[in-house]
Amino acid sequence: MRIFENTKFRFIASRKKGYIFSAILLTISIGSLFIHGLELGIDFKGGREFVIDTTDPLDVTAVRAELGDILDGSLEVKSYNNGEQMLIRTSDEEDVSVVQGKILNTIGSSFEGSSPTVESTYVVTARFAEDLKRGAIYSILGSLLVIFVYILLRFEWRFGVGAVVALFHDVTITLGVFSIFHGLLGFSLQIDQTIIAGFLTIVGYSLNDTVVVFDRIREYTGIFKSESYDDVINKSINNTLSRTVITSSTTLFVVVILFIFGGEVLRGFAFALIIGIAIGTYSSIFVASPLVLELRKRAAVVRR
């Protein structure tokens, strides 16, 4: 089967459309990040999370009302597994054991015969959350730096700039999607450690895509010396298009499967990857490579 054989799409000629599209997405994303913000998970904010098992499904609103009376701070109650399990998240600063006792007592006495038990807990103190946040920031900055240096060593600096700008583009838009949709979808879009790992995977993936195109540009620059740089880049994108689409598809397949079958814990992570892979594929064609061209053109003008 051959789908993208010998394509002659005029990517470079129509790159301005790509710029406009990216600019719109970026504006919306950054706007939402400023206005709507992101929802930080317990990892980065601190807090307590309990999954409570009950014999019968309970009414979430009633549970929330009962718990709201006795717990301080923010409170979030969600039910899953057909309502037989409930996720309770609170920022009540009191001792974990006390908070756990309050939750069990309240549910037990307000809903007769519910016999609540603790299935799982997740507790992060504010102090530990600071450390996790710092770790996340270091790993993001570290990854970007290492990647930039590597591209510099293997390609010329314009490629490094193109790749890193494309990475920022991808991560910003994915964050934007998280910002716009948090609270609107049926699963958690909180930013926690797993999501950070997801973002770094997006960084790795997007780069992977970009590098393959860059590698081809590097190769063709040597072969097609008489052709304009525009054509060389366009040809490179077209000749790698089949691979780009195939790999993106297989990767998308598996992350969609992860989204469907991977369970509650991995849903946000899989969602981040779905968005990130889609955007990453787009950006390696419409952002990274054209940027290399723009930088090259600017250099030519200056030299003249």
Place this chain on the structure above:
Amino acid sequence: MQGNGFKIFLTGFFLVMTGYYLYPSAQKYFMNQEMESMTQEERATFEHDNIVKIKSLDERALKLGLDLLGGMHVTLEVRVEALIRELATDVDDTFEEVLAAATASSIQSTDGSIIQFFVQEFESRDADARLSRYFRNEAAGITRRSTNDDVAAYLQTEADEAVTRAISIIRDRVDRYGVTEPSITQQGSRRIIVELPGIDDPDRIRGLLRGTARLEFRLMVDPAENVRALQRVIDYYETVTDSSDVAEADTTFDVNELLAPDAAGSGNELLDVMQPTGQGVEFGIVAEEDTAAVNQMLLIPAVQDLLPRGVKYMYTSAPIGTTAEGLELYRLLGVRTEIELTGDVITDARVDFEQFTNVPEVSMTMNSEGSRTWARITGANVGSNVAIVLDGVVYSYPNVLQRITGGRSNITNLDSQAEAQDVVTVLKSGALPAPVEIVQESTVGPSLGAASIKAGLNSVMFGLLLVALFMILYYRSSGMVADLALILNMIFILGILAGFNATLTLPGIAGIVLTIGMAVDANVLIFERVREEQSTGKSLKAAIEGGYGKALSAIFDANITTFFVGVILYSFGVGPIQGFAVTLMAGILSSMFTAIVFTRIIMDYVVVDRKLSVSFG
């Protein structure tokens, strides 16, 4: 197939290694299967007979993370600032301020030593001041002349030792509690990671881990003094509340009058949260919810001046009843700050049952020195109360009837036999040298873990199936070769994980699923190149050679950057995220090998040796 000898050798070598590392996991799996079919008794005998084998298999088999296995993961932090305060004598306001500032700075840094901040902060206030004035200690060689560096070194040694001792004490407690395969490790300078598979009662473990197990015997407040202090404090809050709420009628309160059951809504800030009693050593009765508020009210300096000197107020361990709303009530008792006797003198502790009521209690035996002191204290205080305090909570405060000789004492008012057992455990393991705090905790119930395993396996299976089918559909027979490589890749990843003793977590499984999608990339790159070569009219053999050769630089550059990301994730991430990073890295390495080397062997065998054709779709 000349020239491929080394490649074949390498593939064979990796396969053997993988087999070697995965064999124990397979053995363990089959043994578990076998044990499942046994009856309870057969199983116990089997486990007993094969204990060495089971242990060795557990050590060598692929490890599952607690998020899959179910269990409790706790990060404890040794409170070095509390240790510093404890080591100091003649503590003044400057000391407290410096310590508070140092604590705040240490929270802001990754693993900054609080001692360093403490010394810096102290010197920044007065460069000539000497820390030795707080920490004079003949035994440790800290005299008035010791420099601040000496003191810092001394504190550092004490802190390091505190962490080491805390680890061994916690290990002892966990062992006594009875957890199979616990893991207790130090992280950084003051954190301890405790991993307990199969634990599903987080509350009990919390108590066991963070209880400092400081057992103290203290004398108590003089009843007459206590009542007077109570009256003064009530009056104080009366005036405070009055000035802020003038509308409230001015009534003078008499303690006896206040014994009326419900004083809430009286307009007196203190009486809103505490029911005053003033009987004997008892100050009042407080609902669980309000204990922190009452502590705050008693702590303000103006109120401290009204309380009896050398007396501290502490709560009882067990509730004395509940309010109408079901909140538990605790007594607030006046206890002398001076400690008469500590848990160091306890030589033995065991769970006992009260003779008449059969209520569980803990009886303790003291060494000879402790027995003498205990006899002296009890002898001198017949008719008064003595408080038995464990970790800042009063367990019992019996009225001394006569001088107690023989060093016997007991802790009563325990909730259950389990609690009595835990008290025995912590007493026997010894007191922690410094308080520890749980800074992170995650418990995964066994059913949740099992659900995660199932979800992970399903994702791997469906992912593999979908990608494999797609590859065959798109690339025909060469797609099949890529699929073979993909399956080999999965086996290699598991082998690498087992070989490096890594732990498979849920994010780790996600990494494997992701690898399935990305692993075929190298083959896609190669096959696309082969197609390009074929379209220029080259023979199949030449096209394969050209395709593999030209795709190499792209494969290499694309994979190495993702590998870097994995390395960084591994260095900065914790727990499950490290699991993800490990499978990601393992996946990259093994997929490069299988896609470049293994598929080439097959291609060469089919095309060159067997002179057959391979379709690239």
